[in-house]
Amino acid sequence: MAYHMGTECLICEGSPLFFRRASDSHTLFLFCPECDSVWLDPSQLSAEQARFPEFEHRWVIPGTEFRIKGGGARWASGGEIEQVGWGHLVVGTFEESEF
Numbered sequence: 798m799a800y801h802m803g804t805e806c807l808i809c810e811g812s813p814l815f816f817r818r819a820s821d822s823h824t825l826f827l828f829c830p831e832c833d834s835v836w837l838d839p840s841q842l843s844a845e846q847a848r849f850p851e852f853e854h855r856w857v858i859p860g861t862e863f864r865i866k867g868g869g870a871r872w873a874s875g876g877e878i879e880q881v882g883w884g885h886l887v888v889g890t891f892e893e894s895e896f
């Protein structure tokens with residue numbers, strides 16, 4: 798199960814932004830599964846704030862030391878999203894098989 802916001806990706810407009818947990822098993826961020834763009838703070842969603850992890854750099858989020866894929870990275874649970882105070886931003890879910 799993957800939870801998403803009502804906001805579309807500001808880079809590709811091809812998907813809503815999903816809540817994902819980083820490889821440190823702790824940090825939550827917003828993620829576009831279409832173009833792999835990342836935002837660390839849902840209150841600062843702009844094209845300028847987007848970060849672009851790349852396969853060539855082991856999917857590490859620029860400016861951080863954690864990855865969007867591998868390690869403890871996975872879709873954030875509803876409880877994890879509530880815990881960081883972002884629960885009110887959730888507008889829907891997808892089954893992972895829908896990706």
Ligand SMILES: [Zn+2]
Nearest residue numbers: 806809829832
């Ligand atoms: Zn995108």
